[in-house]
Amino acid sequence: MKKLELKIDNKNWGTSYGQLVWQQLTKNRTNLVCLWFIIVLFTTAVFAPLIANDKPFVVRMASTGSPQVEGKVYFPLFGTLTANDYSVFLAAIIGVILLFLLRRNSRKVNPFLRSAVLWRQISVCTVILLLGIILLQFFIPRRLDATDYKAMLSSGKATDAIFPLVPYGYGRTDIKVCQRPPNRNHWLGTDDVGSDVLCRLIHGTRISLSVGFVAVGISGIVGIIFGAIMGYFGGKIDFLGMRLVEIMMSVPTFFLIITIVAFFPRSLFNIMVIIGITSWTDDARFIRAEFLKLRNQDFVQAAVSLGLPLRSILFRHMLPNGMAPVLVSVTFGVAGAIFIESALSFLGFGVAPPTPSWGQMLSTGVSTTGEFLWWLSFFPGLAIFFTVTAYNLLGEGLRDAIDPKLRKAV
């Protein structure tokens, strides 16, 4: 790899395009609210097991128990977290570090080196993340802890315990409290097997957010590359590409997904990939249309006449100018993916219970006896509604911020 000079200089290199977009985006209050809402959602998703869990953070054993545990302090929650949970924490920490590095880069590193430095940072972080995940999987055993700490507390076996905010596990079944409307113990009620709705809602955030992101990430990348190539080259490539897109579009996506899901094991990963590879056609068409328009623009001609390589012309010069419609479609796509996942789960093709997802929770609203238990549908529905709305509003804000024509002189 070429050695990069990481000289820190405080020369004014001008405001980069990214910084401009960010400034524009954060000027608008609606965008800020949406951004914060999504940050809160992400935090919830990452720390779900710390917010809603039936294991206490700390527990002190009472003297009534066997003498060797007397007065001892245990941390059952951290013991029962799986390697996956720890991996998610690690990923979140690395993600935040990357964001800080990005911010630092834009101030300290000159724009010419910025992307190279960023790529190096991303690759280092990815390696650390992968290594970390492997190590975690290796060293953290899968522990099952069936102890009922609440019972211990009430029976006097333990003297003190600090529980998370929502002291229930998402897989807990308790026939005694099933189908209860919201009350003091269960703020959002319980479902038909007695699980706490709030707890499942919090854990379901993980599923819904990751479906939205990974599926849209896949479809976005595939769509942009396909569309860019079709739009730029035109001719036969465009013809063949568009026929492929049309074939993909002529198949009803939802039924295709159901069919595929029926053949593969019910896993979250499969669902994300399938949604991703069936929904890239819209992005490809948007990008193609933009590129068809852009490739005859003078600045693209000028870029070619300067001898820039194709990659730079396509993705550095054309893409930022043709990104606006795709950004909107991508944010709608996040919303759409959450919807599809919900619908699949509603029909029983989604993630397998007891893993909670918002769509699956919606479907439990009508009980086997035919009653409508409003709290079972209302709260997950509300969660879906707010998430989708936040994404859509943010997408629109981003479109306005990114479009140089809509932007007033800075």
Place this chain on the structure above:
Amino acid sequence: MTDNGTILSIQNLSTFFDTEQGTAKAVQNVSFDIKKGQTLALVGESGCGKSVTALSIMRLIPSPPGRIASGKIFFKSRDILEFSERQMRRIRGNKIAMIFQEPMTSLNPVYTIGSQIVEAISLHQKKSYQQAWQIAQEMLERVHIPDPDRRMVEYPHLLSGGMRQRVMIAMAISCRPSLLIADEPTTALDVTIQAQILDLLDELQKGENMSILLITHDLGVVAQRADNVTVMYASKIVEQCPCGELFNNPLHPYTKGLLNSLPQLGTRQNRLNTIAGNVPEPLNFPSGCKFHPRCPVGCNDKRCHTEEPALKQVSANHYAACWYAEK
């Protein structure tokens, strides 16, 4: 072609566009040389193949439908039509640079002026960002942009048309090309700015000993700046001669018509003279001499209707393609 003074030599270049209605012969059998440090003006009405010739030199003809059907383009004695795309990329912007007609849209709206020039520099020269930035700033100074330090970090939409054309020129000359193709560089600008830009090109040409292919339809521009003139009409060269000769002794009726259309100082004219009719479409060229339907001389001559005159030498370095072209 092996002559050391010749930087670009085009021989029998033909560029065709395959359309559904047939083959549009946009450029046919065009040949000319440009010597080091000289300016060649390519003159003609819109649609007569000037820009296509320029794009052919850069190998920027969109293909399909366009194709360079025949001919050779020698740049520094090497036929660039045989170059691979990769070799061509090293030539573009580095050895041959181009300025476009529309300065308003030729700069990418999403990047600062500085970063666009720096990109061009660092693409062809091994320079650190700091050095490239320095060079870019010098280039902006050379094209007389006031306060280049501040302009470097500004976006194109903050600049006027003339300023943007200066930036385009700065970008084009930043790698010190030996040939600059200026495709109607002043058409979109008003007259005072036009003169400034042309003066600038002149100044830079002298400083760098650069050759310029100046594409224009403005004969006033030609008279001031060009060393040699090539007049094109309907895909072919109709007249070729040194600049002074063209104005003193035009041979082709088309050239005469063009000169006639200029307003004359000192005479009272109500209407400017025109050449009647339009440039024929490349799909539908007239038989014989392509100019005959509009020609005041040959419109009744049978030979002009049926036979096409070749470009022939009339005097030492004066060529014309007309049956009536005599000394």
